[in-house]
Amino acid sequence: MERDELKSRLIETALKITFEQTRNNAESFAQEFNKLTQSDEDPIGEWLRLTKAKRGNLDPDNLVILELLVEIYRKIEALETRMGGNTKKYLALEKSATINTIGHGCFMISENILEENTLYYGRIELPTFPTRVVPVYFVYHSKRAWIEKIHARDEVEWDGYVASKERALIRSLKSNKKAENGE
Numbered sequence: 001m002e003r004d005e006l007k008s009r010l011i012e013t014a015l016k017i018t019f020e021q022t023r024n025n026a027e028s029f030a031q032e033f034n035k036l037t038q039s040d041e042d043p044i045g046e047w048l049r050l051t052k053a054k055r056g057n058l059d060p061d062n063l064v065i066l067e068l069l070v071e072i073y074r075k076i077e078a079l080e081t082r083m084g085g086n087t088k089k090y091l092a093l094e095k096s097a098t099i100n101t102i103g104h105g106c107f108m109i110s111e112n113i114l115e116e117n118t119l120y121y122g123r124i125e126l127p128t129f130p131t132r133v134v135p136v137y138f139v140y141h142s143k144r145a146w147i148e149k150i151h152a153r154d155e156v157e158w159d160g161y162v163a164s165k166e167r168a169l170i171r172s173l174k175s176n177k178k179a180e181n182g183e
Helices: 026-035 043-055 060-083 152-180
Strands: 011-021 095-103 106-109 119-126 132-141 144-150
Touching: 011 106, 011 152, 026 119, 026 132, 043 060, 095 152, 119 152, 132 152, 144 152
Parallel strands: none
Antiparallel strands: 011 095, 011 119, 095 106, 106 144, 119 132, 132 144
């Protein structure tokens, strides 16, 4: 299917992205992309996923508590890392911008600084629970950045974020319509 034929509802948002054309540093970008898998970045999250897989669906009450404990563990680990002087190092990327519109498999940035039919490597800060840095390869074409390569787990998080923004928009439209009708 041609990209232009792909229909994705575009939703307004504000996400940070840093990016660079791949032609100058392709090998370094590939190494970072592979290193930033969720399992490498988050061993406690991987443990939680494996526990869910082994035991099937966990009791929802216990699952919430377990996920909160995992998040507390992550925060403590991040504090220890900072206090020890070790901060997570990412490759320096040439450009940064704000993603102002997202869809399934695509996004648009606020500035007109992308070159047509050019492959870019970027990192997007996705405000999920917990906040994630999502590495992506994308191509700019027809006024949209089309995601070419993303880790499977990150794609699930991306699509979930897009869907949650769509639901919020629908709720907003419904409440505005009710307000207009005096309900």
